Amino acid sequence: xxxxxxxxxxxxxxxxxxxxxxxxxxxxxxxxxxxxxxxxxxxxxxxxxxxxxxxxxxxxxxxxxxxxxxxxxxxxxxxxxxxxxxxxxxxxxxxxxxxxxxxxxxxxxxxxxxxxxxxxxxxxxxxxxxxxxxxxxxxxxxxxxxxxxxxxxxxxxxxxxxxxxxxxxxxxxxxxxxxxxxxxxxxxxxxxxxxxxxxxxxxxxxxxxxxxxxxxxxxxxxxxxxxxxxxxxxxxxxxxxxxxxxxxxxxxxxxxxxxxxxxxxxxxxxxxxxxxxxxxxxxxxxxxxxxxxxxxxxxxxxxxxxxxxxxxxxxxxxxxxxxxxxxxxxxxxxxxxxxxxxxxxxxxxxxxxxxxxxxxxxxxxxxxxxxxxxxxxxxxxxxxxxxxxxxxxxxxxxxxxxxxxxxxxxxxxxxxxxxxxxxxxxxxxxxxxxxxxxxxxxxxxxxxxxxxxxxxxxxxxxxxxxxxxxxxxxxxxxxxxxxxxxxxxxxxxxxxxxxxxxxxxxxxxxxxxxxxxxxxxxxxxxxxxxxxxxxxxxxxxxxxxxxxxxxxxxxxxxxxxxxxxxxxxxxxxxxxxxxxxxxxxxxxxxxxxxxxxxxxxxxxxxxxxxxxxxxxxxxxxxxxxxxxxxxxxxxxxxxxxxxxxxxxxxxxxxxxxxxxxxxxxxxxxxxxxxxxxxxxxxxxxxxxxxxxxxxxxxxxxxxxxxxxxxxxxxxxxxxxxxxxxxxxxxxxxxxxxxxxxxxxxxxxxxxxxxxxxxxxxxxxxxxxxxxxxxxxxxxxxxxxxxxxxxxxxxxxxxxxxxxxxxxxxxxxxxxxxxxxxxxxxxxxxxxxxxxxxxxxxxxxxxxxxxxxxxxxxxxxxxxxxxxxxxxxxxxxxxxxxxxxxxxxxxxxxxxxxxxxxxxxxxxxxxxxxxxxxxxxxxxxxxxxxxxxxxxxxxxxxxxxxxxxxxxxxx
Numbered sequence: 001x002x003x004x005x006x007x008x009x010x011x012x013x014x015x016x017x018x019x020x021x022x023x024x025x026x027x028x029x030x031x032x033x034x035x036x037x038x039x040x041x042x043x044x045x046x047x048x049x050x051x052x053x054x055x056x057x058x059x060x061x062x063x064x065x066x067x068x069x070x071x072x073x074x075x076x077x078x079x080x081x082x083x084x085x086x087x088x089x090x091x092x093x094x095x096x097x098x099x100x101x102x103x104x105x106x107x108x109x110x111x112x113x114x115x116x117x118x119x120x121x122x123x124x125x126x127x128x129x130x131x132x133x134x135x136x137x138x139x140x141x142x143x144x145x146x147x148x149x150x151x152x153x154x155x156x157x158x159x160x161x162x163x164x165x166x167x168x169x170x171x172x173x174x175x176x177x178x179x180x181x182x183x184x185x186x187x188x189x190x191x192x193x194x195x196x197x198x199x200x201x202x203x204x205x206x207x208x209x210x211x212x213x214x215x216x217x218x219x220x221x222x223x224x225x226x227x228x229x230x231x232x233x234x235x236x237x238x239x240x241x242x243x244x245x246x247x248x249x250x251x252x253x254x255x256x257x258x259x260x261x262x263x264x265x266x267x268x269x270x271x272x273x274x275x276x277x278x279x280x281x282x283x284x285x286x287x288x289x290x291x292x293x294x295x296x297x298x299x300x301x302x303x304x305x306x307x308x309x310x311x312x313x314x315x316x317x318x319x320x321x322x323x324x325x326x327x328x329x330x331x332x333x334x335x336x337x338x339x340x341x342x343x344x345x346x347x348x349x350x351x352x353x354x355x356x357x358x359x360x361x362x363x364x365x366x367x368x369x370x371x372x373x374x375x376x377x378x379x380x381x382x383x384x385x386x387x388x389x390x391x392x393x394x395x396x397x398x399x400x401x402x403x404x405x406x407x408x409x410x411x412x413x414x415x416x417x418x419x420x421x422x423x424x425x426x427x428x429x430x431x432x433x434x435x436x437x438x439x440x441x442x443x444x445x446x447x448x449x450x451x452x453x454x455x456x457x458x459x460x461x462x463x464x465x466x467x468x469x470x471x472x473x474x475x476x477x478x479x480x481x482x483x484x485x486x487x488x489x490x491x492x493x494x495x496x497x498x499x500x501x502x503x504x505x506x507x508x509x510x511x512x513x514x515x516x517x518x519x520x521x522x523x524x525x526x527x528x529x530x531x532x533x534x535x536x537x538x539x540x541x542x543x544x545x546x547x548x549x550x551x552x553x554x555x556x557x558x559x560x561x562x563x564x565x566x567x568x569x570x571x572x573x574x575x576x577x578x579x580x581x582x583x584x585x586x587x588x589x590x591x592x593x594x595x596x597x598x599x600x601x602x603x604x605x606x607x608x609x610x611x612x613x614x615x616x617x618x619x620x621x622x623x624x625x626x627x628x629x630x631x632x633x634x635x636x637x638x639x640x641x642x643x644x645x646x647x648x649x650x651x652x653x654x655x656x657x658x659x660x661x662x663x664x665x666x667x668x669x670x671x672x673x674x675x676x677x678x679x680x681x682x683x684x685x686x687x688x689x690x691x692x693x694x695x696x697x698x699x700x701x702x703x704x705x706x707x708x709x710x711x712x713x714x715x716x717x718x719x720x721x722x723x724x725x726x727x728x729x730x731x732x733x734x735x736x737x738x739x740x741x742x743x744x745x746x747x748x749x750x751x752x753x754x755x756x757x758x759x760x761x762x763x764x765x766x767x768x769x770x771x772x773x774x775x776x777x778x779x780x781x782x783x784x785x786x787x788x789x790x791x792x793x794x795x796x797x798x799x800x801x802x803x804x805x806x807x808x809x810x811x812x813x814x815x816x817x818x819x820x821x822x823x824x825x826x827x828x829x830x831x832x833x834x835x836x837x838x839x840x841x842x843x844x845x846x847x848x849x850x851x852x853x854x855x856x857x858x859x860x861x862x863x864x865x866x867x868x869x870x871x872x873x874x875x876x877x878x879x880x881x882x883x884x885x886x887x888x889x890x891x892x893x894x895x896x897x898x899x900x901x902x903x904x905x906x907x908x909x910x911x912x913x914x915x916x917x918x919x920x921x922x923x924x925x926x927x928x929x930x931x932x933x934x935x936x937x938x939x940x941x942x943x944x945x946x947x948x949x950x951x952x953x954x
Contacts, residue, residue, distance in 0.1 A: 034056070035056050035057055035060040037071075038061075038064070038071040038079055038083065039079070041057045041060055041061060041083060042079065042082050042083050042086065044056075044057055045057060045083065045086040045087070045090065045091065046086060051095065051098065054091060054095055054105075055105055055108075058105060058108035058109050058112060059108055061073075061083070061108070061111075061112045062107075062108040062111040062112055065111060065112065065172065068175055068176075070176075072115070072172060072175075072176040073112060073113070073115050073117045073118055074115040074116070074117065074169075074172045074173055074175075074176045074177070074186060075176050075177065075178065075182070075186075076116075076117060076182070076185075076186060080117050081117065081121075083112075084113070084117050084118050084120075084121040085121055087109070087112060087113065087118070087121075088113075088118070088121045088122055088125050088152075089125060091109070092109075092151055092152065092155055093148055093151065096109075096151045096154070096155060097151070100154075106158070109155075110155070110158045110159055113155065113159050114159050114165065114168065114169060114172075115169060115172060115173075115190075116169070116186055116189040116190040116193060118159065119156075119159065119190070119193050119199070120189065120193065122152055122155065122156055122159075123193065123198065123199065123202055125152060126149065126152055126153075126202055126203075126206055127202070129145045129148055129149050129152070129206075130149065130202075130205055130206050130209050132145045133145050133146060133149060133209040133210070133213065134209050134212075144213070146210055146213050146214060149206050149209070149210060150210065150217075152206075153203060153206060153207075153220050153222065156199065156203065156220075156222060157220055157221070157222060160194075160199075160222070160231070163231075163234040163235055163237075163238050164235070164238045164242075165235060166190075166194070166235035166236070166238070166239050166256070167235070167238050167239045167242045167243070169190055170187065170239065170243075170249065170252055173186050173187055173190075174248070174249075184251075187252050187255070188255070191255055191256050191259050192259075194232060194256075195232060195256050195259035195260045195262075195263060196259050196262060196263070197262075197263050197264075199222060199228075200222065200223070200225060200228045200263070203220055203222040203223045204223040204225075206223070207219045207220060207223040225263075225264065225265050225268075226265060226268050228263075228265075229260075229263055229265030229268035229269050229272075230268045230269075230271065230272050231272075232260055232263070232269055232272075233260075233268060233269035233270065233271065233272025233273050234272045234276065236253070236256060236257060236260065236269065236272070236273060237272055237273045237276035237277075238276075239252075239253055239256070240253055240273075240285045240286060240289050241276075241280070241285055244284075244285040244288065250289070250292055253289055253292075254289060254292045254293055257289065257293060257297065257301075258293060258294065258297050261297055261300050261301075266300055266301075266304045267304050267307055267308060269304070270301055270304030270305050270307075270308055271304075271308045271312075273286060273301075273305075274305050274308050274309070274338075277338070277507075278338070278507055278510045278511050279511060281506075281507045281508055281511065282507075283338065283341040283342060283507070286342065287341060287342060290302075290342060290346075290349075291346060295348055298346075298348060298349060298352075299348075299349070299352050302339075302342065302343070302349055302352060302353075303356070303361065303362050305338075305339070305342065306339070306356065306362050306364065306365065306371065306375065307362055307363070307364040307812070309335050309338065309339075309371060309374070309510075310362075310364035310365060310367075310368045310370075310371035311364060313331050313334075313335060313370075313510060314331070314332075314335075314368040314370035314371045314374075315368075328500070328501065328502045328503065329370075330505055330506075330509035331370070331509060331510065332370055332373050332374045332377065332502050332505075333374075333377070333502055333503055333504060333505025333506075333509060334374075334505045334506060334507060334508075334509035334510035335370075335371065335374030335375075335377075335378075335510070336373075336374045336375075336377035336378045336502055336503075336504050336505065337378075337504045337505050337506060337507055338507060338510065339353070339374065339375060339378035340377075340378040340381055340504060343378065344381075350379070350382060350385055351385075353375060353378065353379050353385070354379060354385055354388050354389050354392065356375065357372065357375055357376065357379065357389050357393070357417055357421075358389060358392040358393055358396060358414075358417075359396070360410050360413065360414070362812075363808035363809065363811050363812040364808075364812075365413065366409055366410055366413040366804070366808055367409070367413075367672070367805070367808065369413075369416055372413065372416065372417055372420070373420060373500060373502050374502065376389070376417065376420050376421060376424065376502070377502035377503065377504065378504075380424045380428075381504070383428050383429060386421060386424050386425060386428070387425060387429065387432055389417075389421050390418070390421045390422065390425050390432075390433070390436060391436060391441070393414060393417055393418040393421060394418065394436055394439070394441045394442055394445065395441050395445075396414065397411075397414055397415065397418055397445055397449075397464065398441060398442065398444055398445010398446065398447075398448050398449060398461075399445070399448070400448045403448055403449060403452050403454075403457050404452070404453075404853065405853065405857065407800065407803055407804040407807055407854050408454070408456050408457070408795070408796070408800045408804065408850060408854070409800055409801065409803075409804025409805070409808075410804065410807075411456075411457060411460055412460065415460045415463065415464050415494065416494070416497060418464055419463075419464060419467050419494050419495075419497035419498050420497050420498070420500050422467065422468055422471060422498050423471075423497070423498035423499055423500055423501065424501070426471050426498070427501065430472075433468075433471065433472060434472045437468050437469070437471075437472045437473075438472075442465075442468070445461070446461055446465045448461075449461020449462070449465070450462070453849040453850070453892075453896065454847065454849055454850030454853075455846045455847055455850075456795065456796065456800075456847060456850060457850065459483075459487055459490075459491075462481045462483070462491065463490065463491040463494040463495075464494065465479050466478075466479050466480070466481060466491060466494075466495065467494055467495040467497070467498055470495060471498060580601060581593075581599070581601050581602040581605055582605075583605055583606075583609045583613075584605075584606055584609060584613060585613075586623070587613070587614075587617060587623045587624055587627050587631070588627075589606075590606055590609070590610055590613055590614075590631075591627065591630060591631065591634060592606075593605065593606025593607075594606050594607065594610065594634050594635070594638065595634060597639075597641055600642055603642070604642070604644060607638070607644070607647070607650050607651065607654070608646070608650055610635070610650065610651075610653070610654035610657070611650070611653035611654045611656070611657045612657075614631070614654060614657035614658060614661060615657045615660070615661075618657070618660070618661040624661050625661060625662055628658055628661060628662055628665075628666055628669075629669065631654075631658050632655070632658050632666065632669060632670070632673075635651055635654050635655050635658065636655070636673065636679065636683050636686065636687065637679075637683070638651055648686075651686065652686060652689060652690065652693075652737075655686060655687075655689075655690040656690055656693055656694045656697070658690075659690050659691070659694040660694055660697065660698070663694065663698060663789075663793060663797065664793045664796075664797040665797075667691060667694075667695075667793070667797040667798045667801070668797050668801050670687045670690055670691055671687075671691070671798070671801035671802050671805060672801065672805070673687060674687045674688065674802070674805075675805040675806070675808075675809050675821070681820070681825045681826060684826060685825075685826070685829050688738070688829045688830060688832075688833040689737065689738050689829075689833075691798060691802070691833055691837070692738050692741075692832070692833040692836045692837065693737060693738070695790050695794060695798055695836065695837050695840045695841075696741070696836060696840050698789045698790040698793075698840075699789070699790040699791075699840040699841070699842070700789075701840055738829065738832050738833065738836065739832070741836060742832050742835070742836070742878055745836075745839065745878075745882070746878055746881065746927075746928060746931070749881060749885055749931065790840055790841055791841050791842055791844065791845045791846075794837055794840070794841040794845065794847070794851075795841075795845070795846075795847035795850065795851055796847075798837050799834065799837050799838070799841075799847075799851050799854075799855075800851075800854070802830070802833070802834060802837075803834065803854045803855065803858055804854075806821060806830070806858065807858075809821055810822065822862070822865055824869045824871050824872055827862065827865065827872050827875065828871045828872055828874070828875035829875075831859070831862075831872075831875040831876060831878070831879045832875055832878065832879070834855060834858075834879065835878060835879040835882035835883070836882075838851060838852075838855060838882055838883065838886050839882045839885070839886050841886075842886070843886055843887065843888040843889070848886070848887065849892065849896065852883060852886075852887055852893075852897065853896075853897070855879070855883060856883060856897060856900045856904075857900075859876055859879055859880060859883070859904075860900065860903065860904070860907075862876060863876070863907060870921055870922075870925060873911070873925055874921075874924060874925050874928060877908070877911075877925065877928035877929055877931075877932055878928055880904060880908070880932045881928060881931050881932050881935065884932065884935040884936060884939075885935065890938070890939045890942060890943065891943060891946075893939055894939055894940075894942070894943030894946050894947050895943075895946060895947075898946075898947040901936060901939060901940065901947070902940070902947070904932070904936060905933065905936040905937070905940060908929050908932045908933055908936070909933060911925075911929050912926060912929040912930060912933060915929065
């Protein structure tokens with residue numbers, strides 16, 4: 001084998017005497033070398049640095065960021081991107097939880113990432129982690145990215161915390177950017193990340209993914225739209241204040257202001273900006289930047305400011321008639337001053353205020369006369385504009401189409417605006433008011449109002465016409481109408497509105513009012529003090545017994561054996577409770593017991609006796625009426641902490657009792673609370689149930705569905721409760737009494753139609769395959785007519801507040817279909833409640849034509865939502881059936897509602913044909929659709945010629 005190997009060369013190697021461990025030492029020394037440049041920092045980050053090295057790197061980068069000529073991640077360069085990538089992908093997973101307790105290191109890391117480059121890197125890292133978290137993994141894969149997502153969200157919260165972070169980032173951009181174009185591009189990237197909602201949507205998606213794995217996790221404020229928008233608004237306000245007068249920053253500020261409007265939370269952003277303006281008592285900065293925005297952006301911000309002040313400062317001034325104060329107040333004057341400063345020397349916004357008062361573009365104004373007074377006072381500083389408001393209001397108020405189709409709530413708001421505006425114009429230009437009173441707008445408008453089919457529309461015309469006549473006509477030529485009762489009182493109130501004169505005030509008045517609101521929110525409800533035990537002082541009547549009068553012991557009668565106590569069955573003395581709470585006797589004790597959720601027995605007993613106590617006390621004195629708002633607020637906000645078996649039923653009983661104690665104002669209270677406040681879906685449905693069942697009881701419609709929710713009326717309350725008290729609180733057989741009523745009514749109304757269809761072999765097939773009772777049998781079961789106390793108050797207090805606020809809420813939302821009031825959870829109960837209110841009011845209600853018109857418009861507007869959900873479709877068809885059934889005057893329907901009737905018939909026929917025979921749910925919907933078709937066909941066939949004539953106008 002040796003001949004096969006040939007020697008090529010020979011080399012001698014000199015072995016080193018240095019130990020092999022020297023190589024590791026040299027590498028360690030290399031990693032510990034000082035960080036003198038950004039390149040050194042990047043190299044160190046790549047070499048798996050230890051904790052001390054990371055401290056040096058972060059300290060260097062944070063210090064450089066503060067220098068004008070230093071290195072900063074703000075500048076979009078490859079080196080910056082690499083450093084940010086290593087910080088987010090390596091340093092945060094390895095060291096963040098170590099840095100959190102150490103304020104200095106945490107601060108340095110956060111400072112390095114407070115720029116668009118750092119934020120963008122975090123966003124880029126979050127996206128794949130979220131996808132990984134949501135993927136279904138095989139059993140052998142144990143990788144869980146939840147901890148990494150939590151760390152990144154935590155870092156984001158620290159990076160964006162504070163009200164001046166946007167201003168700080170803008171200053172960094174101005175300091176380190178190389179040219180104007182780079183400044184603009186980097187700032188646009190930050191605006192896209194924050195104001196455009198990129199961070200908000202991504203963190204919300206991350207929280208949704210974490211919720212599946214960590215159910216107990218508390219979501220980040222970055223995932224909450226309202227909280228994020230409030231933070232953004234405060235940052236915008238600080239950015240405005242710090243860059244006021246800086247021409248270079250105007251474009252940057254206006255850009256973030258414009259983009260913030262697209263976030264979908266304009267009210268929150270405007271709230272933060274406005275509260276800052278009021279706190280600083282200066283509007284100059286906001287005025288300057290507002291003029292730099294685009295026209296539609298200016299209008300949106302002004303609308304949001306008006307909505308904010310109406311909600312924040314005018315919420316306590318509600319109601320109508322004599323309940324509304326007419327004298328001026330510092331709050332209204334402060335609102336007028338704020339709005340006047342924002343729109344002065346701005347023709348665009350002044351014109352927009354005129355349109356806002358006339359056409360109800362801001363929904364909050366329709367529900368607040370105090371806010372409207374503030375807007376009118378701001379406009380009144382310009383005589384030309386207030387005259388334009390008067391002229392436009394007169395034109396719209398008397399327009400026949402407006403009178404016929406506009407919800408009553410908006411017509412009332414316009415009437416109040418018109419009356420107040422007339423007073424301002426009379427004081428400044430009385431001749432102009434006289435000229436407008438004699439114009440064709442007013443005379444034709446009065447004719448349209450007096451000839452209207454709606455009693456409420458006629459009354460508004462009479463009230464405004466009388467008020468204007470008293471201002472411009474001589475006493476012998478003034479209009480006079482004979483009104484009685486509440487209408488006469490309210491007409492006088494409309495006349496007094498012409499005397500309102502609100503002047504400009506000071507912004508400090510709003511500041512004081514805001515502090516009062518905050519203090520009221522922080523104040524905890526005080527518990528009612530228990531009644532003190534009293535001892536009789538003074539002479540007593542004492543019976544003196546002689547020894548001869550005392551019987552012998554043998555003649556003593558022994559005491560009877562005491563009643564058994566369940567607590568005596570136990571042998572453990574520690575388990576015996578002799579201090580059991582007694583049922584409340586006074587409303588103040590009831591309120592204290594409902595609030596005391598720390599003591600089970602007292603809270604349970606208070607809830608169980610609430611309905612009975614409120615009903616018994618309602619007609620005796622003012623004890624209940626003085627605490628109605630407080631009782632309603634407590635009952636609605638109750639939470640079932642102890643999982644009580646009868647919690648929902650007992651609370652519903654109490655709410656109905658509160659409503660019936662004073663139906664008119666409390667119905668408005670529940671309607672207002674349903675569309676406002678921070679309530680859950682269950683609580684809002686409870687409000688609707690209260691309105692529906694309470695209205696049926698007022699109308700005298702007691703049936704098996706609601707008897708369990710109406711406790712019997714015992715005698716006058718005393719300290720000893722009735723023996724039958726425990727029998728009053730058995731749970732209802734159906735958890736949803738409103739749904740049970742709707743099913744019963746639908747069956748009751750469809751049964752005669754089905755019997756007729758089967759007998760005559762006509763009508764839809766769906767009605768032929770079912771067996772129903774005959775019409776005579778159904779009629780025999782109906783109750784005899786009884787006095788209907790609901791008819792007088794149902795329109796203005798139950799029905800119109802719900803329909804009017806529904807339209808206002810949908811108009812105020814950019815995407816109406818995404819509103820919770822248009823969701824499948826709240827829309828069906830709302831439609832059921834409105835249908836029950838209409839049916840309970842009866843065919844003889846004076847306001848039925850107006851109620852029918854508003855309800856029909858509402859129902860036709862939700863057809864698109866019904867197409868995608870069977871629950872909404874069923875509720876819509878039931879409401880249409882109630883609508884046609886209640887309006888017994890078919891001739892009026894054919895004359896006044898011909899268009900709606902034909903449109904309804906055509907749509908329901910399309911729905912009926914599109915539903916296939918399948919599930920029970922489809923069958924129920926088909927039955928309802930068939931019932932609507934039959935009722936509509938009856939009217940159409942009977943009044944075809946008249947409907948053709950009525951449709952000629954369309």
